[in-house]
Amino acid sequence: MKVTTAPFGELDGQPVIAYTLKNRQGFEVTCLNYGCIITRIMAPDADGRFENVVLGFERIEDYIEHSPYFGAVIGRVAGRIKDGRFELDGEAFHLPQNEGTTHLHGGNKGFSRRIWNSKIIKKEGAAGVEFRYTSPDGEEGYPGRVDMTVVYWLTEDNVLTIAYEGVTDRPTLLNVTNHSYFNLSGDAKRDVLRHVLTMKSDRFLELDASLLPTGRMLDVAGTPFDFRAGRYLEDGVKSTHEQNRLVGHGYDHPFVLSENRNREIVLTDEESGRKLIVETDEPGVVLYTSNQLKGDFKVWGKPVRPYLGVCLETQHLPDAVHHPEFPSIVLTPGEIYRSTTRYAFCTLK
Ligand code: G6D
Numbered sequence: 001m002k003v004t005t006a007p008f009g010e011l012d013g014q015p016v017i018a019y020t021l022k023n024r025q026g027f028e029v030t031c032l033n034y035g036c037i038i039t040r041i042m043a044p045d046a047d048g049r050f051e052n053v054v055l056g057f058e059r060i061e062d063y064i065e066h067s068p069y070f071g072a073v074i075g076r077v078a079g080r081i082k083d084g085r086f087e088l089d090g091e092a093f094h095l096p097q098n099e100g101t102t103h104l105h106g107g108n109k110g111f112s113r114r115i116w117n118s119k120i121i122k123k124e125g126a127a128g129v130e131f132r133y134t135s136p137d138g139e140e141g142y143p144g145r146v147d148m149t150v151v152y153w154l155t156e157d158n159v160l161t162i163a164y165e166g167v168t169d170r171p172t173l174l175n176v177t178n179h180s181y182f183n184l185s186g187d188a189k190r191d192v193l194r195h196v197l198t199m200k201s202d203r204f205l206e207l208d209a210s211l212l213p214t215g216r217m218l219d220v221a222g223t224p225f226d227f228r229a230g231r232y233l234e235d236g237v238k239s240t241h242e243q244n245r246l247v248g249h250g251y252d253h254p255f256v257l258s259e260n261r262n263r264e265i266v267l268t269d270e271e272s273g274r275k276l277i278v279e280t281d282e283p284g285v286v287l288y289t290s291n292q293l294k295g296d297f298k299v300w301g302k303p304v305r306p307y308l309g310v311c312l313e314t315q316h317l318p319d320a321v322h323h324p325e326f327p328s329i330v331l332t333p334g335e336i337y338r339s340t341t342r343y344a345f346c347t348l349k
Helices: 060-066 234-238 242-246
Strands: 002-011 014-022 028-032 038-044 050-052 085-088 091-094 117-123 126-135 146-155 159-168 195-199 201-207 213-219 252-257 265-269 274-280 284-288 310-315 337-347
Touching: 002 060, 002 117, 002 126, 014 117, 014 126, 028 146, 038 337, 195 284, 201 242, 265 310, 274 310
Parallel strands: none
Antiparallel strands: 002 014, 014 028, 028 038, 038 050, 085 091, 117 126, 126 146, 146 159, 159 337, 195 265, 201 213, 201 252, 252 284, 265 274, 274 337, 284 310
16 A cells, blocks of 8 residues: 655645546546545546546636535535524534525534644554544534544455544534545546446435435435435436426435445446445545536536436535434534445456
């Protein structure tokens, strides 16, 4: 396992560093100390050709100017919080309303837009990068000082594991994820509509016009949201189901995972033969088929367009602070927030 670093520009007078982890198969993961962003994952196709399978950029300026959270760690709270306000122990807190009146993905300068302390770490059969960030009390309106650690581990069997840990000195909210846009075709040569997703989920959250959960959990059976036997992502784009249309013709929905840790999410691309198995200890995952991906910029030389990537944002359910029936995202002093998601890359052959 080889770990190298390279300069990746500068931000607010601080160096942005790119870390590249490369195993003996030639599988590579490159990540930044800015937002813990994964910029590249070089994975083999069925013929052993290594290509990038995530959307990203090669310049920090592009991440600042264009990125819809490409590859970034999202926090303190991933997803949306209604009206950007919540109450905790009788006290009201007001967060930046950075999407209309909604708080999205940790606000204007959440975890994804911070420079993290970073260092290379190694253990038997793996190498990684440890990122640490202290979010001061009141940052982006959240109570408490949160000390956050994110570790990316790569092993020789092409598995990327992301382990999150957080502690707080006051009751607060914490629900962290990684916002990589996967595209198994390689170097974004095709969109993801012919990717097949298989997911062990019986229920998904109904969204309202602001893409906030209504609180209703809908049965996937008989709908384009049933991925239990595998389904092309394009089914959601072609669908006339009002929830697919609501989010811009596709998916942008939280799914409740039925089982944890055993191949509960599998994404494949028949043409390249690449396969990604995601396993998590999180109760949910947001499936986003980049329906809103638009703009005058390129990714790996290709003009961006909707459906160029698919996000599998493992996390607690969005807006949980307003839905007591959802698993809680409240973190209190003395507790340790822990979350692990594992991305195993292989091929169909
Ligand atoms: C859009 O609604 C989607 C979000 O789910 C996604 O995370 C963001 O774009 C990047 O707002």
